[in-house]
Amino acid sequence: MTRKLVVIGAGMASGRMLEHLFDQAPGQWDVTLFNAEPRGNYNRLMLSPVLSGDKTYDQIVTHDTDWYAAQGVTCRFGEAVVGIDREAQIVHGARGPVEYDALVIATGSAPFIIPLPGHKLPGVVAYRDLEDTNAMIEASRPGATAVVIGGGLLGLEAAAGMAARGAEVTVIHLMGHLMERQLDPAAGYLLQRDLEKRGIRIHCKGATKAILGTDKVEAVLLEDGTTYPADLVCMAVGIRPETRLANDAGLEVARGITVTDQMRTSDPAIFALGECVEHDGQLFGLVAPLYDQAKVLAATLAGTDAAFMPLQTATKLKVTGCDLFSAGDFAEGPGREDIVFRDPGRGIYKRLILEGDRLIGAVMYGDTADGPWFFDKIRSGADISADRDTLIFGPAFAGGAQSDPLAAVAALPPEAEICGCNGVCKGTIVTAIQGGAATLDAVRGLTKASASCGTCTGLVEQVMALTLGDGFAANANPPMCKCTDHTHEDVRRLIKSMGLKSIPAVMQDLGWKTVGGCASCRPALNYYLIADWPLDYRDDRQSRFVNERNHANIQKDGTYSVVPRMWGGVTTSAELRAIADAADRYGVPMIKVTGGQRIDLLGVRKEDLPAIWSDFNQAGMVSGHAYAKGLRTVKTCVGTDFCRFGTQDSTGLGIRLEKLLWGSWTPAKVKLGVSGCPRNCAEATCKDIGVVCVDSGFQISVAGAAGMDVRETVPLLTVETEDEVCDVIAAFVQLYREHARYLHRIYKWVDKVGLDWARAQVADPDIRAGLIERFRLSQTIYQTDPWAEHAARPDDWAPVADLRLRAAE
Amino acid sequence: MSRFIDIAALADIPPQGARVVRTPQGCVAVFRTADDRVFALDDRCPHKGGPLSEGIVHGASVTCPLHNWVFDMATGQAQGADSGAVATHAVRVEGGRILLDASAIRRVA
Known part of the structure; x- marks a missing residue:
């Protein structure tokens, strides 16, 4: 015998419930369906594509008139329900009453x-x-x-x-x-x-x-x-559950209509489901739990046992091009730990939230392919402690241990991307190796893998080692030092991706084999952390080489040389007087003019450094960073001010560049030259970065050298204004800061990454703007005079005790 | 016979750093490790006389700032391929003060 079922609300939850019901209990229920909207059930999730024009309304209709007719549903669309008489089991519609044996309230939610x-x-x-x-x-x-x-x-x-x-x-x-x-x-x-x-x-x-x-x-x-x-x-x-009808009918309502596991309200003949209900203190706004509710309610109405168990739900944003995934609980809290992966260049962010040995939440942006896999781990509550080291890399790495990077690479499928810059997957590299490419350069040449930013070089080599076995001559890129198996590139990549913000964190999380590292890795790590986390990381003086720690150059006899900055090589009689006075006062045995157009005072005792710096500060001079892996000098010629050949104000531009760049720490020293005409008196074309002024603008070239190696610079870009010169050079220096291996001069780094790639980065307006922004941010912290800071604490520079007097007593 | 002299507070030396004590025989470098152990060595590398007090301290070792010789601070022995040693001095910390054994430092007659 058929019974009467009245459903209020033709939304996605009640629609799915009806489908299940007609499937499981055909002919058992005579259904009347009310809907305030003058239409039946459509897929509300697809309203966004309708809004953006990707779909039409007709395409998102779930149940059309024919469907309702086929199921014998009496449709009362566009008719409001004015009340429920629970005693008589009657629903009063605006156009007349209808009796029920069972009533389902599916009024959904109202926007707030x-x-x-x-x-x-x-x-x-x-x-x-x-x-x-x-x-x-x-x-x-x-x-x-x-x-x-x-x-x-x-x-x-x-x-x-x-x-x-x-x-x-x-x-x-x-x-x-x-x-x-x-x-x-x-x-x-x-x-x-x-x-x-x-x-x-x-x-x-x-x-x-x-x-x-x-x-x-x-x-x-x-x-x-x-x-x-x-x-x-x-x-x-926001939305709130639409509970007015239930309230008026005297049903139990908290924030939503309270329901049992069977979706029953406080009245045994009345059920509710969807966004209007509250189950176990929880409200529901996403579709997955609503569909679960629909399944349970259909079973209940069909007379079978079922219970609703809310599960975690995942969110994806339906905006084309914004790849976003979020599931579970991601609030910070005691006992919770995070695993974070970031690739700022590609806009990728992944964060896993652990509580004990379980994954309880995941937030991903930019690359959400592994979302369902993580979601499954969250829902199952599986113990992930065994996979923890590689968990964030997703199913491709599952089971591999971080201590064996080869195993992780071996586990990668052929389509796994190895080189993000050039979109080269593992299979392509393997094919190239099997086709005869036996060296890194050969693989690079054939596939372009690691030919751009180079940060995946370690991965490419691991693929080579796997494919070639013993035939692979390792050590093409040896580990950073004996303290670790990681290469410089790996360490830089992991510092960023794992969010490591201190030297102890790097050593802990990357499995350093020594306590406290060594004199080789510590300065490198200190630099990488300064460059990558300018706001979070604090410079560790004890991880600096002596020259940078003491802001002066140590000499063979343990004395120091002191070089104040002379912007663009320009000085004044007052500065020269101050230098002469200081030389006399501190008994400086040698005063020498440097190749970078400034003056070096050699043979200063360590305990005199704070005083001589203080004297120079008072004369308006700051540290010349002649000791630094950082900006050294900007050599200039006299340009248009005095020279009859000068085409631009090369002196002024040089000073401007020096004022822009000074104080910045870089992987190795950086020297600039600015020449006012192609005669190139400032020798700009053998500097790390050179500018040659011409009538029409400025030729910027990079990667020169005049030391152990002698190199002519290669053209980077030609620009028309001084502003552009400053922008391009700031961006290029930042690119170098972010990517190069510690102690690699610009020419070595450019050899590795290729000038084409570097040029493409600084030529792209968006990338350039990002680089400049990050450079500026770093300069807000590091563009300060270290001499002024240390001159204030002269006692730190003197011997801590003098036993000569005691011994003489 | 040892003769310990109070030379400084532990806090006067930065962790993973060193300070110098002047003596009639030249300078002694007093090191403090990351875990607050203290060592004292002659401040003079046997290789080319580099000031060890300016080296990078890592674990219980120090690397000479001039040519990267590495010394075990407990024994004064050069590590790795280099051979040589630097004199060590007994040193201890009591109540936050550093006491240096000055017995090896020549008393002026």
Whole structure:
């Protein structure tokens, strides 16, 4: 005998429930379906593609009229339910009552509208149904302005959809980063960067004060006084369960309608499912648990046992080009640990959150291919302690131990990408090796793997070692030092990807074989950490070579040489007097003019250093960093000021470059030259970076050398203005800072990575801007005069005790 | 016979660093390791006289700043392929003060 089932709400949850029910218990229930919207069930998740124009409404309809007819469903669409009479088991629709044996409430959720001044103006919409979507489509003609309040999942999909239709969209988000419930700040930042690239303006930490307009929406005003013009305002700040009917009917309601594991409400004849329910204190907004509820409720109605068990859910953002995955719990907390992988160049971020031996959360951005694999680990609660070292690298590395990098590489499938710059996968490299490429250079030549930034060189060599076996002559790229098996490139890569921010952290997490490293690796690590984490890492003086620790050059007799900076090689009579006075005062045995156009005072005793620095500081001079793996000098000629051949102000440009670059730490020393004409009196073409001025602009060339090796520079770029010279050189220096091996001069590094790659980086406006920004950031910390700092503590430079007097007593 | 002299506070030497004590025989370098052990060696590398006090301290070793000879600070022996030794002096820490054995330092008659 058929019984009467009334369903209120034709959404995705109730739709799926009906499908299961008709499947399991055909003919058992006579169904009446109410829906406030004048249509049946469609896939609300697909509203975003409708908004962006990728799909039409017809394509996202789940159940059409024919389906309802075939199942014998009485459809009462567009009709509101006004009340439920639980005593009589009758649902009162606006157009008449209907009896029920069982009732299902699936009223879903209502968008939360902040009651701001102006929130009722025409042009303010939520993002919930097809009407809202159509309003946004209408409003997003090219040139129109739209403001989305709320930078969560829905708000961003609304923003991206309208932007795709040509509207100028601003997203206002109250929190510090986007999608804070699904993403941590790092992933939120990457998402924001990608959205901004699509022209969407993002305003985080923005509290909306009012929606402005007279007859319709005109603008949005924030608490900080900012206003954004808006033809349309989409409020997407959240949803709340739609419980009004249940409340009126006297059902038990907390935040949502309370249901049991069988989806039963406090009235045994009434069930509920979907976004309107609360189960075990939990609300539901994503589709996966709703489908589980649908399955359980259908079984309950069909008379079989079933129980709803909420599982973890994963989130993916449906915005083309923003690859994002979030699952589980990612809040920081006691007993929780993170494993983080970052590849800033490619915009990749992965973070796993562990509690004890279990994975409890994952946040991924840029590369989410392994998301389902991690999600499975979260749901199963599997013990991951055995795989912990390689867990973040995903299923490709599962089971491999970090201590054996070869095993990890062996486990990679042929399609695994080895070289990110050139998109070379393992299979390509193996094929090249099997085809006869037996050296790294040969592999590089054939496949381009590791031919760009070079950070994957270690991986390529490991593939070679695996493929060639004993035939592979290892040590083409030996380990950094005897303390580790990692190469410099590996260490640099891992410092970034594992987020290692101190020397002890590097030694711990990369398995250093010695305590405290050695005199070879410690200065290298100190540099890498300074370069990669300028804000987080603090320079470790005890990991510096003597010259950098003492900010002077040690001589064979243990005395030091002192070289104050002379910007662009230009000095004054006052500076020269101060130098002469200091030489007399401290008994300097030799004063010598250097090749870098400045003056060297040789033979200063260590305990006199703070005093001589203080004297130079008072004369307006700072450290010349003549001891540093950093910017040394900018050699110039006299340019247009005095020279009859000069084409540009080479002296002025040299000074400007020196003021831009001084204080920065680099893998090895960096010397510049700026010549005012092709006669090249400043010998710019044998410097690390040289500028030769010509009538039409500035020829920038790099990778020269005039030491153990002698090299002529090679052209990098030719630009028209001094500003561009400064930008290109700052970007190039930063690229060198980020990629080179410690102690490799620019020419060695360029030999390794190829000038073409380096040029492509600094020529690309976006990459160049990023490099400049990171250089500037570093300079805010490191462009300070170390002499001034140390001159203040002269006692540190003197012997700690003098036993000559005691012994004489 | 040992004769310990209070030369400085432990805090006067940075971890993984060194300070110098002047003596009639030349300077003695007093080292402090990362785990607060203290060693004292003649501040003069047997190779070319480099000031060991300016070397990088790693574990219980120090590397000469001039030509990278490495010495075990406990024994004064050069490590690796280099051979040679530098004189060591007994030193101990009591109540946060460093005491140096000055018996090997020649008393002026």
